[in-house]
Amino acid sequence: MKTDVTFLLVDDLPENLLSLEALLHRDDLKLLKARSGDEALELLLKHDVALALIDVQMPGLNGFELAELMRGNERTKRVPIIFVTAGSHSAERRFQGYEAGAVDFIQKPIEPDILRSKAEIFAELYRQRRMIAEQRDRLEEQTQALKMADTRKNEFISVLGHELRNPLAALNGGLKLLARKPDAAKMEQIQSLMQQQMDHIVRLVDDLLDVSRITQGKISLVMSEFDLKEVITTSVEMTRQAIEEQDHAVSINVPEQPCTIIADKVRLTQCISNLLNNAAKYTPAGGQIKVVLESHTNAYRVSVADNGLGLTPEDSKSIFKMFEQVEKHRDHAHEGLGIGLALVKQLMALHGGDVSVSSRGPGLGSTFILELPILAERTL
DSSP, X not given: OOXXXXXXXXXXXXXXXXXXXXXXXXXXXXXXXXXXXXXXXHHHHHSOOSEEEEESOXXXXXXXXXXXXXXXXXXXXXXXXXXEESSOOOHHHHHHHHHTTEEEEEESSOOHHHHHHHHHHHHHHHHHHHHHHHHHHHHHHHHXXXXXXXXXXXXXXXXXXXXXXXXXXXXXXXXXXXXXXXXXXXXXXXXXXXHHXXXXXXXXXXXXHHHHHHHTTOOOOXXXXXXXXXXXXXXXXXXXXXXXXXXXXXXXXXXXXXXXXXXXXXXXXXXXXXXXXXXXXXXXXXXXXXXXXXXXXSEEXXXXXESSSOOOHHHHHHTTSTTOOOGGGGGGOOSOXXXXXXXXXXXXXXXXXXXXXXXXXXXXXXXXXXXXXOOSSOOO
16 A cells, blocks of 8 residues: 655646646645745645645745745755746756755646656655655664663573572572581571572572463463362462561452352462562552452453552553563562563463553552453363
């Protein structure tokens, strides 16, 4: 499909404008008409013009003067100009026209085929310039996106190094303490701390492997039929320690009737646990976390709401992107790589569902919502 282009026709005589319009009329060509130089300048400031056909002899601002004004304006200085003249001009006069910015002269009476041929050349040149400009803009966008991705990758590697170094240092210290053969009580305490650090490393590696599998399309869901309320109970228990460490109060609101769903039970537990961990992490001590399960006609909705740090509208749009972390929240993220929410997004997509977030603003808490389709038939 050809890009529509705009020509400007300038002549003080209405019959000449109508004649030019009739000769150039085409569905993909928009023709603007001006009966004076001043009117032409107004149109040029409002429209992106591919070619200006200007009558030389006009009262007031003549064609040459209009062209000179166009060349002095950043917006219009590159608009090609063809002068339309009723008489023959001396070489000096024609030179004046070219100096004013003309690319060509057309003598009256106008040869229709010549005019249309010249018009098509400038229309095609305009389309090519537009295409090149669009390609340049896309290339710039892609370059910026690559730069941003590279920055996020470097930040991610830095965070990964930090997150692995801390538990590894603790494990190394624990091994040195065990080598001194402490008493049984001390040994049990050291082993417990080492187990916590090892669990943390396993969680980090599992998240990384899950992201890699999903990205490569190698992850498969193990579908089964179960009550979604069971997953919520399990998820709360799995995150109980993180919640209690911050002295948060948790409320759970679920329907009395069974909420049967066909899905991957382990992956849904992973998603809801991730949201609960985030709520515990980014809510100041003594906060409130609410988990609500609602049954709708075609879907279940699981919401995890907190009264924590909240999000700006910009953060709400980007928080599910890979390696994306809210800058103002970094000090509160005691552990994690910033890939958890991206993983939730991808796992929900595999289930045919979605995850979204809403927040009234910084300091006003957040609500994460999982939407899961209710499957009418069991297709395992």
